[in-house]
Amino acid sequence: MRSRFRYVLLVPALLFALAPVYWMLTISLKSEVDQFATPPPWFVFTPTLDHYYDAFVTRGFGEYLLNSAIVSVSSTICALVIGTLAAYALTRFELPWRLNRHLSLWILSTRMFPAIVTAVPLFLMMRDLRLLNTRASLIIVYTAFNLPFVVWMMRGFFADLPRDLEEAALVDGDSRLGALVRVVLPLVAPGLAATAVFCLIISWNEFLFALVLTQTDAAMTLPVGIAGRVTQYEIKWGVMSAAASVALVPILVFALALQKYLVRGLSLGAVKG
Amino acid sequence: MPKSRRFFSAQNRREWLLPALFIAPALAVLLSLSIYPLFYSITISLQQETSSGVVWTLGNFTRLFSDNFFLIAMVHTFVYAVAALSCEFLLGLGLALLLNSRMRGRGLLRASLLVPMMLPSVVVGVIWRLMLNPDFGAINGTLRQLGISTEGLTWTASPKLAMLSVIAVDVWQWTPFVFLVLLAGLQAIPEEPYEAALIDGSSRWQTFWHVTLPLLKPSILIVLLLRTMDLLRVFDQIFILTEGGPGFTTETISLYIYRTAFRFFDFGYAAAMSFVLLALTNVISVIYIKFLQAKDAI
Amino acid sequence: MGIEFRNVSKHFGGASVVDDLSLEIRDGEFVVLLGPSGCGKTTTLRMLAGLETVSSGDIFIDSERVNDVPTQHRDLAMVFQSYALYPHMTIAENIGYPLRVRKFDKAQRVERVNRVAAMLEIESLLERKPRQLSGGERQRVALARAIVREPRAYLMDEPLSNLDARLRVQMRGELKRLQHQLGTTTIYVTHDQAEAMTLASLVAVMRKGRLQQFDTPMNIYNCPANRFVAEFVGSPSMNFIEGERTTIGIRPEHIQIFSEPRDGAIAASVYVTELMGNETFVFLSFGTNRLIARAPADFRAEVESKVWLQLAKDKMHYFDPKSGESLTQRHKV
Numbered sequence: 041m042r043s044r045f046r047y048v049l050l051v052p053a054l055l056f057a058l059a060p061v062y063w064m065l066t067i068s069l070k071s072e073v074d075q076f077a078t079p080p081p082w083f084v085f086t087p088t089l090d091h092y093y094d095a096f097v098t099r100g101f102g103e104y105l106l107n108s109a110i111v112s113v114s115s116t117i118c119a120l121v122i123g124t125l126a127a128y129a130l131t132r133f134e135l136p137w138r139l140n141r142h143l144s145l146w147i148l149s150t151r152m153f154p155a156i157v158t159a160v161p162l163f164l165m166m167r168d169l170r171l172l173n174t175r176a177s178l179i180i181v182y183t184a185f186n187l188p189f190v191v192w193m194m195r196g197f198f199a200d201l202p203r204d205l206e207e208a209a210l211v212d213g214d215s216r217l218g219a220l221v222r223v224v225l226p227l228v229a230p231g232l233a234a235t236a237v238f239c240l241i242i243s244w245n246e247f248l249f250a251l252v253l254t255q256t257d258a259a260m261t262l263p264v265g266i267a268g269r270v271t272q273y274e275i276k277w278g279v280m281s282a283a284a285s286v287a288l289v290p291i292l293v294f295a296l297a298l299q300k301y302l303v304r305g306l307s308l309g310a311v312k313g
Numbered sequence: 314m315p316k317s318r319r320f321f322s323a324q325n326r327r328e329w330l331l332p333a334l335f336i337a338p339a340l341a342v343l344l345s346l347s348i349y350p351l352f353y354s355i356t357i358s359l360q361q362e363t364s365s366g367v368v369w370t371l372g373n374f375t376r377l378f379s380d381n382f383f384l385i386a387m388v389h390t391f392v393y394a395v396a397a398l399s400c401e402f403l404l405g406l407g408l409a410l411l412l413n414s415r416m417r418g419r420g421l422l423r424a425s426l427l428v429p430m431m432l433p434s435v436v437v438g439v440i441w442r443l444m445l446n447p448d449f450g451a452i453n454g455t456l457r458q459l460g461i462s463t464e465g466l467t468w469t470a471s472p473k474l475a476m477l478s479v480i481a482v483d484v485w486q487w488t489p490f491v492f493l494v495l496l497a498g499l500q501a502i503p504e505e506p507y508e509a510a511l512i513d514g515s516s517r518w519q520t521f522w523h524v525t526l527p528l529l530k531p532s533i534l535i536v537l538l539l540r541t542m543d544l545l546r547v548f549d550q551i552f553i554l555t556e557g558g559p560g561f562t563t564e565t566i567s568l569y570i571y572r573t574a575f576r577f578f579d580f581g582y583a584a585a586m587s588f589v590l591l592a593l594t595n596v597i598s599v600i601y602i603k604f605l606q607a608k609d610a611i
Numbered sequence: 612m613g614i615e616f617r618n619v620s621k622h623f624g625g626a627s628v629v630d631d632l633s634l635e636i637r638d639g640e641f642v643v644l645l646g647p648s649g650c651g652k653t654t655t656l657r658m659l660a661g662l663e664t665v666s667s668g669d670i671f672i673d674s675e676r677v678n679d680v681p682t683q684h685r686d687l688a689m690v691f692q693s694y695a696l697y698p699h700m701t702i703a704e705n706i707g708y709p710l711r712v713r714k715f716d717k718a719q720r721v722e723r724v725n726r727v728a729a730m731l732e733i734e735s736l737l738e739r740k741p742r743q744l745s746g747g748e749r750q751r752v753a754l755a756r757a758i759v760r761e762p763r764a765y766l767m768d769e770p771l772s773n774l775d776a777r778l779r780v781q782m783r784g785e786l787k788r789l790q791h792q793l794g795t796t797t798i799y800v801t802h803d804q805a806e807a808m809t810l811a812s813l814v815a816v817m818r819k820g821r822l823q824q825f826d827t828p829m830n831i832y833n834c835p836a837n838r839f840v841a842e843f844v845g846s847p848s849m850n851f852i853e854g855e856r857t858t859i860g861i862r863p864e865h866i867q868i869f870s871e872p873r874d875g876a877i878a879a880s881v882y883v884t885e886l887m888g889n890e891t892f893v894f895l896s897f898g899t900n901r902l903i904a905r906a907p908a909d910f911r912a913e914v915e916s917k918v919w920l921q922l923a924k925d926k927m928h929y930f931d932p933k934s935g936e937s938l939t940q941r942h943k944v
Contacts, residue, residue: 049408049411049412050412050422053408053422053426054421054422054425054426056485057425057426057428057429057485057489058425058428059451060440060441060444060451060485061428061429061432061440063440063443063444063451064436064439064440064443067443075449122338122339122342123339125335125336125338125339126335126336126338126339126340128335129331129332129333129335129336130336132332133329133331133332135329135332143336143340147339147343149598150343150347150348152542152594152595152598153347153591153594154545154546154567154587154590154591154594155546155548155567156546156548156567156570156571156587156590157351157354157587157588157590157591158346158347158350158351158354159571160354160570160574160580160583160584160587161350161351161353161354161357161584162346162350163574163575164353164357164580165349165350165353180346181346183342183346184342184343184345184346184347187339187342187343188343191339202693204691204693204695205695205697205698207660207662207682207689207691207695208689208691208695208696208697209697209708209712210661210662210681210682210683211660211661211662211682211683211687211688211689211766212683212688212708212709212712212756212760213683213684213686213709213712213713213760214683214708214712215683215712216331217331218712222708222712223697226699227698227699241431244433245431245432245433245434247433247434247435247548247549247552248548248549248571251552252571252575262433262435263433263434263435263436264435266435266436266439267435267438267552267553277443280439281439281443284433284435284436284439284440287433287435287436288432288433288436291428291431291432291433292428292431294431295424295427295428295431296424
């Protein structure tokens with residue numbers, strides 16, 4: 041009896057999570073007539089791709105998409121390289137004055153800042169450096185944004201690796217750096233991949249810093265582009281939904297791929313899902 | 314015997330160079346982009362433009378006490394945080410307890426529940442503006458189909474319902490997170506304590522209270538910590554859904570700071586408010602972390 | 612090629628894990644560091660490898676002081692207790708790794724790897740990954756990786772302890788032959804005294820960080836320097852009869868059991884017998900003492916039955932009851 045009850049709960053839970061997303065997807069595919077129809081047709085309607093064309097070709101969302109992609113990928117790569125090196129050092133080398141622990145916690149704490157607290161001064165700093173409205177400013181900021189996360193995640197993965205293998209590599213004649221590259225990194229590759237995907241998702245979704253640092257089409261990312269139009273007076277919901285639907289596609293793909301590491305990542309490594 | 318199995322044991326004085334090189338870039342990035350901005354912020358918060366130029370003053374901070382908008386924004390932030398957290402926690406915990414068993418379709422369930430929390434906040438905003446649209450949105454549409462009148466149910470446009478709507482959206486997006494983390498925590502609990510409790514004759518409620526909850530504490534604390542931090546600094550969804558309106562009814566502290574800085578260009582005052590927010594989140598996270606360290610979860 | 616430890620000590624916090632160790636090892640020797648867990652033998656090995664720093668004292672390899680020489684430049688090979696095979700590489704890549712980091716070209720690597728694999732009879736495994744191999748096979752791969760480079764010495768950290776009993780005995784013999792064939796200096800750590808006795812040309816017995824005795828296996832067995840060494844080596848262990856001014860030690864094989872009284876024989880009663888198949892262990896008690904003796908396979912006696920024991924006088928050992936030092940005068944072989 042109990043297990044059937046559980047399955048019954050499953051359905052509303054799934055509906056609850058997915059129905060609104062589905063709704064938006066349908067809006068993006070419905071003609072204007074269908075959109076405003078009452079009662080709203082959930083399944084039966086003739087789909088159209090007009091809104092997608094409108095959004096990405098006519099109204100320039102394609103450029104926002106490109107900006108988002110460039111910024112996300114670049115900042116992820118930077119954060120991964122810098123963060124993984126730091127994580128390795130913090131895990132394997134014992135520093136004086138218990139610095140390992142203090143540095144790790146300090147790095148974690150920078151993630152706790154509310155974004156707005158650093159957004160205001162960063163805006164002013166970027167303005168002084170004439171970096172406003174450039175992709176570079178976002179890449180730099182996002183790298184800093186993702187760095188604590190990378191360090192914290194990779195620390196966990198490195199700690200899980202017994203140090204026997206690195207010692208064997210040293211005795212075999214390899215340098216520390218060589219051992220890191222040839223022995224350690226291949227073994228933490230799944231962890232690296234998971235961390236990379238997390239960073240991509242975080243960067244892709246980021247809104248506040250992008251909003252503050254980019255106001256022109258040159259560097260505007262997809263989330264900001266969508267938001268800008270939403271707050272206008274006459275809202276073209278079809279176009280909005282089309283843009284939003286495209287914005288969520290990479291997320292869905294990554295979420296499915298990442299399932300296994302998700303809980304660990306979101307709880308900053310404290311809970312192993 | 315050896316202090317820690319994780320560290321390399323053979324480190325001569327000379328070997329500090331490599332770790333230093335490895336850690337330096339990360340420190341440089343964080344110092345320049347996370348710490349330096351704070352100092353910059355302090356500086357501008359202590360300055361004000363007057364007719365005779367820029368002066369050093371505590372004016373921005375004293376203004377906080379007399380600024381009603383600031384206090385209201387704080388109240389809104391707390392209400393938002395407490396309400397959303399309670400709902401998410403109770404729902405998430407309940408679901409986790411009920412669904413804590415091996416069943417088929419678990420992977421599918423997990424993947425589907427991931428979706429709301431992985432979405433960009435703007436997309437969440439768009440989705441719910443669509444859903445909550447009084448005229449053609451799915452919510453009102455369904456209500457009307459059920460024969461319920463949707464007169465006055467303008468959700469995000471209604472001063473009375475706007476806060477409720479925003480909270481509901483947050484619950485929609487983040488209950489899955491609470492659920493997943495608590496579920497993982499539950500499944501990490503071994504069978505033995507339950508079996509021992511059964512043999513000891515403990516009732517369901519007693520088992521829950523004395524066995525499950527204590528063993529679940531680390532996960533609970535983590536979830537509460539992360540959600541509280543996120544809720545206190547909420548910005549994105551509210552910006553899209555209501556922009557703090559209608560009027561001032563859903564203005565939270567982050568939104569108010571944003572408006573002060575980027576609509577009114579009063580950076581000094583915005584900086585001062587940021588520090589209050591930062592202090593607040595710091596205090597709360599320190600409290601949580603103290604609990605966590607005691608439980609050895611980190 | 613010699614290895615020398617000169618007054619080497621290692622401290623962790625306040626505790627002294629290795630205490631003032633001095634040892635000289637000549638080229639080609641098979642030296643076993645023997646002792647119970649925690650005696651410092653593994654730490655000593657790791658200090659030699661460069662995986663632990665030396666708190667005080669010096670280590671010399673080929674008359675060169677190596678305290679500050681990093682591990683990768685010491686030209687030693689090590690077989691870890693866990694084998695430490697690289698899980699993501701094939702067996703061939705594992706074995707070839709030391710050559711790869713020394714920039715040997717591909718042809719040379721392949722040739723050497725194949726040669727070594729043939730020596731250890733693992734050619735058929737070369738394309739597999741470590742997780743597909745059994746314990747015994749992994750152990751051979753670890754050995755292969757060590758010998759492929761022709762290092763100055765082999766360091767082995769309890770390499771046989773993860774194998775089952777039968778495989779262990781088999782590998783013991785093969786290891787000995789291999790070392791004989793290659794002639795390279797070997798330093799081997801174990802807590803198993805049988806391994807030490809069978810493999811070593813010299814044994815260094817350690818206890819709580821201090822060297823107890825450094826000698827040939829035969830001398831360690833026949834002329835132990837103190838009670839600890841006497842008790843640790845030999846299975847079943849030596850019997851001790853506590854006296855006020857001396858403690859007498861006698862090995863089980865040096866006790867003869869008679870069913871009738873004899874001149875100079877001690878009366879004792881049988882506690883229990885264990886039939887081992889090739890011999891019988893007889894547990895005896897007299898007074899407050901318990902002894903074990905080895906008897907022929909056909910020896911039978913009832914529990915509680917009275918017997919008479921004769922202890923071989925020239926095989927008896929005498930120890931100081933307080934310090935445990937040996938008081939025996941004996942010729943060493």
